[in-house]
Structures are given as structure tokens and as C-alpha cells.
Ligand SMILES: NC(=O)C1=CN([C@@H]2O[C@H](COP(=O)(O)OP(=O)(O)OC[C@H]3O[C@@H](n4cnc5c(N)ncnc54)[C@H](OP(=O)(O)O)[C@@H]3O)[C@@H](O)[C@H]2O)C=CC1
């Protein structure tokens with residue numbers, strides 16, 4: 001189902017950004033994009049079209065020809081054959097990195113060292129060691145670095161967070177987060193999600209399940225991982241096509257919170273016949289005095305609902321939040337990516353964004369991912385540069 005969401009998001013983004021083009025201000029944040037990845041248009045190019053203070057100035061691909069074709073089709077002024085060439089361009093302020101997971105660390109580090117701000121796709125890096133080093137480099141560079149957990153910037157996510165922050169429903173007891181896509185929607189083989197060398201795998205790709213769990217519980221790293229079971233890709237047993245795990249967290253919001261997560265890139269069909277298209281990414285949060293359920297937390301701009309059950313009264317309320325409640329900037333058609341862009345531009349411009357994800361949060365997220373991979377026996381993921389280095393020493 002995740003793929004269907006992705007396609008809907010492209011259409012949504014294309015439609016609303018082309019019908020709401022923003023007149024540009026004189027000094028936009030000039031983005032360069034590393035790679036011609038599929039996600040670029042939904043995550044950055046279309047949101048930029050509808051945003052007054054940003055511009056996509058350059059695209060880089062491994063091949064110049066690919067970059068040129070891409071630049072032409074999206075009306076991007078400059079095209080580079082080679083990622084470093086784009087980083088060397090002094091007319092670029094910020095880099096959006098949509099490279100395969102295993103390449104995030106290397107190129108984010110190079111971008112920061114070239115004096116650029118960085119919007120880095122999830123997962124932040126291949127593992128926590130890389131995350132720690134990258135955050136250190138960002139701090140030294142004085143540039144901003146943001147992990148592109150777009151969903152957290154949307155008013156629906158902000159709303160769930162605000163309910164929990166009131167403490168009305170007491171301590172959190174347990175959470176259950178899930179993200180799946182039916183078998184066949186990510187075709188086996190070439191897709192980066194199946195490559196060990198590019199740090200693919202279900203938990204890496206559908207890392208939203210840990211992100212949502214950690215965000216709403218205010219958790220950093222788990223006290224321990226109770227269990228973790230991977231379903232392995234038959235063509236490369238080091239890659240998880242699915243992952244189920246149970247973690248325990250102690251946080252300001254609860255002690256020994258039981259958190260279950262499930263990610264599956266090959267979700268079996270119901271009765272071997274029906275793809276479970278209704279299984280959108282969701283999270284259930286059980287508290288002492290109530291229960292909150294957030295359906296489609298990952299792309300809430302397309303559709304979502306939030307149910308809040310009060311254990312005391314027995315009443316259940318259903319809420320949808322497509323715009324911020326308090327008059328803050330936002331339109332009903334703004335996607336998670338648009339909100340994310342707004343926050344990123346605010347930060348670069350020296351304004352206080354509505355929401356932000358700091359480096360320590362991204363480090364803790366990668367520590368959780370490492371812990372789950374260790375527990376299931378697959379071991380922490382390796383970065384592409386690490387794999388190449390180990391091959392060269394053999
Ligand atoms: N925020 C979100 O909603 C989403 C985020 N993502 C994240 O974005 C990133 C990109 O995902 P996706 O758009 O599916 O990626 P794609 O597979 O569409 O693109 C990846 C790009 O990376 C470049 N690349 C460099 N080296 C390699 C290599 N060895 N093999 C393959 N590609 C290579 C290629 O660009 P070129 O040839 O131009 O150099 C390629 O087009 C991932 O980190 C993913 O987790 C993905 C989907 C949604």
C-alpha cells in the first residue's frame with residue numbers, strides 16, 4: 001500500500017503545486033539535488049513550486065545525460081554529471097539528498113564540508129556510528145542538517161502530539177506501529193530497497209514505524225529489545241523483506257512502555273488473493289486513561305483520521321487535521337513535504353521553525369534501528385563506503 005500512497009502523493013503534489021504556483025521572493029534558498037531519484041518531485045520539486053522562498057537550481061546525476069534530461073523535464077536551470085560538481089557550485093545554498101540509504105552519510109558529509117545546508121532523506125544513515133559522525137560534522141560546519149521525516153511536520157501529527165502532551169490520558173502503556181506494502185509493489189531485483197550494499201531492507205525503508213513510536217512516546221533509545229524477527233529476502237538473506245519487533249522504552253511519558261513495530265515490503269495477500277490496500281501506516285497508543293489511534297500517519301495530507309477513546313467515559317471521538325489549528329502557516333492542500341520545506345527554509349533563514357528534528361534525535365533513531373537489526377541476528381547495516389573499503393582490503 002505504501003507504493004499506492006507514494007503514487008497518490010505524486011499526483012496530489014503535482015496538481016496542487018501547479019495550480020498554486022508561488023510568486024518567488026528575491027532571495028530564495030537555492031537547492032541542489034543529488035540524484036534523479038523517483039521521490040524528488042513529490043518531496044521537493046513540487047513543494048518548491050508552491051513555495052515563495054525556495055528554488056531548485058541544480059540537479060546532479062551519475063551521468064550528465066540523465067541530469068540534463070531531468071533538468072529539462074522539470075525546468076531546473078543547471079545539470080551536473082557527478083555529485084561533487086554540484087557541491088562545488090557556489091550558487092547553491094542547500095542540498096537535498098535522495099541517494100540510496102547506504103550513500104546518505106558519505107554525501108551528506110561532503111555537502112556539509114562544502115558549506116551547504118542539508119535536507120537528508122530517511123533513514124538518516126546506514127547505522128548509528130555514521131549518524132554520530134555526521135551530526136558532529138554538521139555542528140562543526142555550522143550548517144543545518146535535517147532528516148526528512150516529513151510526516152512529523154504535518155498538522156495531524158502535531159495534533160496527536162499535542163493531545164499526548166496535555167497528559168489528560170495518563171502515562172503511555174504500549175504502542176503498536178505498522179507499515180506494509182503488498183507483495184509485488186516493490187518488485188524484487190533492481191529496486192534499491194533489496195540491495196544490502198545500498199543499505200536496503202524493510203526496517204530501513206519503513207523506518208517510519210520506529211520514528212512514530214519514538215516521537216509519540218518521546219523515547220530516545222530502547223531500554224532493551226525484547227524480540228526481533230526478520231523475514232529475509234531469498235536472493236540475499238542479509239536483507240529483511242519484513243521485520244517484527246518488540247521494544248521497551250522508559251520515557252517522560254511512561255515506564256517500560258511496550259512498543260511493537262511491524263514493517264513489511266512483501267505483505268501477503270488476504271486469502272492469497274486480495275492485496276491489503278487498506279493497511280496504511282498506522283500507530284495505536286494505549287494510555288492509562290485513553291487510547292489514540294492515528295490512521296495513515298505517514299501521508300496524512302492524502303487521507304487520515306485520528307480516534308481518541310476516553311476509557312473513563314467510554315466515548316470515542318474521531319478527528320481530522322488538514323490545517324494547523326492556531327492560525328500558523330498552512331493550507332489544506334499542503335503536503336507533509338510542504339510543511340517540511342517550510343521548516344527547513346525557516347531554519348536556513350534564521351527563523352524559528354514550527355517543528356524540527358535535531359541531530360541527537362536522528363542518532364537515537366539509528367541506534368534503535370541498529371539494536372533491532374542486532375537482535376534479529378542480521379547485524380547493523382553497513383554504509384556503501386564501508387562495504388567498498390572492506391572489498392578493497394580483501
Ligand atoms: N520521504 C519519502 O517519502 C520517501 C523517501 N525515500 C528515500 O529516498 C531515497 C531514494 O529513494 P527512491 O526515490 O526510491 O530512489 P530511486 O531508486 O528512485 O533513486 C535513487 C537514485 O540514486 C542514484 N544512485 C546512485 N548510486 C546508485 C546505485 N548504485 N544504485 C541505484 N541508484 C543509485 C540514482 O540517481 P542518478 O542515476 O541520477 O545518479 C538513482 O536514481 C531513499 O533513501 C529512500 O529511503 C523514498 C521514497 C519516499
Ligand SMILES: O=C1OC[C@@H](O)[C@H](O)[C@H]1O
Nearest residue numbers: 002003004006122205206
Ligand atoms: O519513505 C518511503 O515512503 C513511501 C514508501 O512507499 C517507500 O517505500 C519509502 O521509501
